[in-house]
Amino acid sequence: MKGRSESASFLNWFLENIYRLNDVDADDAICDERNDKGIDGIYVDGSAQEVHIFQSKITQKDGRTLGDSDIKSFVGALTQFKSAESIDLILSSSANTELKKVIARNNLKQLISSGYKVVGVFIANQDQDHNCHEYLEHTENLIVYDRDKIVLEYIDFEAEEGVKGKFEFDTSYCGCLEVEGDDGIEIFLFPAKATELIKLSGIEDTTLFKQNVRLTLGNTSVNKSIAASITDKKEHKNFPLYHNGITLLCGGAAIDADEGKLTVENFVVVNGAQSISTFYKNASLLSDDLRVLTKVISLRNE
Numbered sequence: 001m002k003g004r005s006e007s008a009s010f011l012n013w014f015l016e017n018i019y020r021l022n023d024v025d026a027d028d029a030i031c032d033e034r035n036d037k038g039i040d041g042i043y044v045d046g047s048a049q050e051v052h053i054f055q056s057k058i059t060q061k062d063g064r065t066l067g068d069s070d071i072k073s074f075v076g077a078l079t080q081f082k083s084a085e086s087i088d089l090i091l092s093s094s095a096n097t098e099l100k101k102v103i104a105r106n107n108l109k110q111l112i113s114s115g116y117k118v119v120g121v122f123i124a125n126q127d128q129d130h131n132c133h134e135y136l137e138h139t140e141n142l143i144v145y146d147r148d149k150i151v152l153e154y155i156d157f158e159a160e161e162g163v164k165g166k167f168e169f170d171t172s173y174c175g176c177l178e179v180e181g182d183d184g185i186e187i188f189l190f191p192a193k194a195t196e197l198i199k200l201s202g203i204e205d206t207t208l209f210k211q212n213v214r215l216t217l218g219n220t221s222v223n224k225s226i227a228a229s230i231t232d233k234k235e236h237k238n239f240p241l242y243h244n245g246i247t248l249l250c251g252g253a254a255i256d257a258d259e260g261k262l263t264v265e266n267f268v269v270v271n272g273a274q275s276i277s278t279f280y281k282n283a284s285l286l287s288d289d290l291r292v293l294t295k296v297i298s299l300r301n302e
Contacts, residue, residue, distance in 0.1 A: 004030070004032070005032065006058055007032055007040065007056050007057065007058050008030055008032035008033075008040065008056070010056050010058045010123070010125065011030055011032060011040055011041050011054060011056040011123065012026050012027070012030060014054075014056065014123050014145070014150070015029055015030075015041065015043070015054075017154060018145065018150060018153050018154065019043065021043070025043075028102070028105070029041045029042055029043045029054075029102065030098075030102075031096065031098035031099040031101070031102045032056070033096045033098055033099075034096060035094060035095055035096045036095065036096050036098070036099050037077060037080060037090060037093070037095050037099060038055060038073065038074060038076075038077030039053055039054070039055065039077060039080075039099055040054050040055045040056050041053075041054035041056075041102075042054070042102045042103065042106060042108070044106045044108075044111065044116070049115065049116050049117065050116060050117045050118075050119050051081065051106070051108060051111060051112065051116050051117070051118050051119065052119050052120075052121050053077075053078055053081060053118060053119070053120050053121065054121045054122075054123065055070075055074045055077070055120075055121075055122050055123075056122075056123045056124070057070055057122070057123070057124045057125075057126070058124070058125050059124075059125065059126060064126050065126055065127055065128065065129040065132075066124045066126040066127065066128045066129060066132050066144070066146055067129050067131045067132055068131040068132050068134070068135040070122070070124075071122055071132060071135055071136070071139075071142070071144065072135065074120060074122050074142075075120060075139065075142060078118060078120045078142075081108065081112060081118045082112075082118070083112065083113075084109040084110075084112060084113045087103060087108055087109050087112065088109070090103065091103065091104075117141065118141065119141050119142070119143065120141060120142040120143070121142075121143045121144075121145065122142070122143070122144045122145070123144075123145040123150070124144070124145070124146050124147070125147050125150075126146060126147060127146050127147050127148060128144065128146050132144070132146075162202070162207065162208065162249075162266065162267055162268025163200070163201045163202040163207055163208055163266070163267055163268065164266055165201065165265070165266070166263055166264065166265045167199075167200055167201070167263070167264050167267065168261050168262070168263050168264075169190070169192060169196060169261065169262040169263075169264070169294075169296075170193070170196060170260060170261060171190050171255070171260050171261060171262050172259070172260025172261070173260070174190055174191055174291075175190070175257075175260075176188050176189065176190040176255055176257075176262055177189040177190065178255060184299075185297065185298065185299060186253060186297075186298040187295060187296070187297050187298075188253055188255060188262055188295070188296040188298070189293070189294070189295050189296075190262070190293075190294060191240055191291035191292065191293055191294065192246070192291060192292055192293075192294040193288050193290070193291050194230075194239075194279045194286045194290040194291065194292060195283075195286050195287070195288055195290075197246070197276050197279055197292065197294075198276065198279050198280045198283055198286070200267075200269075200276070203276060203277065203280050204280075208267075208268065208269050208273075208276070209268070209269050209270075209273040209276075230278070230279070230282045230285045230286065230290065231282075231285055233285075233287055233289070236287050236289040236290035237289045237290075239290050239291065239292065240291055240292060240293050243275065243292055243293070244271070244272075245271070245272065245292060245293040245294065245295060246269060246271060246272030246275060246276065246292050246293070246294045246295070247269070247270050247271035247272060247294075247295045247297065248264065248267050248268070248269050248270070248272075248294065248295070248296050248297070249267065249268050249270055249297050249299060250264040250265055250266055250267035250268075250296060250297070250298050250299070251265055251266035251267070251298070251299060252264070252265040252266065252298055253265070253296055253298035262296065264296055264298075267296075272292070272294075275292060
């Protein structure tokens with residue numbers, strides 16, 4: 001639709017559906033054209049103080065796997081962003097205009113000079129082979145989104161899954177920030193008590209998380225680190241400082257400021273399955289001091 005190549009269109013889809021960028025930001029991040037110096041897109045994560053450099057590879061041939069040769073070439077291309085001086089070399093070179101515009105628009109020279117970390121993100125619609133796996137074990141600041149990883153992180157907002165019914169959050173102790181978006185979308189932001197989150201229906205049979213196919217991922221290192229934090233009650237008040245938060249989509253939500261209650265209807269958790277599941281398994285260790293920043297997105301507030 002935007003007149004891009006197949007590879008650039010793939011990256012555009014990735015930025016909108018995996019990175020959750022809006023249409024304009026995704027478009028602005030892409031510089032996949034001839035003479036792009038091996039760089040297909042650039043995105044700055046101000047919260048994490050990281051510069052994400054993208055390269056995308058797409059094939060229509062079945063059975064192809066992702067080896068280490070393309071990854072190695074990409075890692076070599078990333079050295080162009082190791083310092084302000086190396087970025088100056090790109091700007092003074094014959095690199096395409098779009099790449100130079102993205103570098104200038106994001107003020108990359110200053111960001112990298114001030115300590116922003118450069119992270120390479122390679123995306124492909126293939127599965128990794130053993131050579132790729134072995135190379136990644138010894139390579140830092142590189143993320144590979146192969147077919148499996150993309151599938152695991154994709155959330156279908158139109159899927160008819162989740163919990164049917166209502167749930168009432170207590171917000172009397174903290175209040176609730178309410179933001180109105182376009183098309184009737186409303187966002188509610190508050191620190192939910194872990195003791196309340198484990199009362200959500202659908203944890204045990206995983207229907208609460210069905211739109212996020214990652215679910216709980218089993219007894220992973222993330223789950224273990226969360227469980228370790230739960231066991232130290234002195235750390236409960238600090239939990240929101242190092243936790244990314246929980247996102248819950250619902251078909252409708254209503255806030256009663258006088259009663260201090262937020263009611264949600266027909267809901268699904270799309271981010272935070274690991275945390276909620278770990279809370280549920282360690283319910284006896286929870287306290288009201290353990291709270292998680294929770295974002296409720298009402299898609300059709302009625």
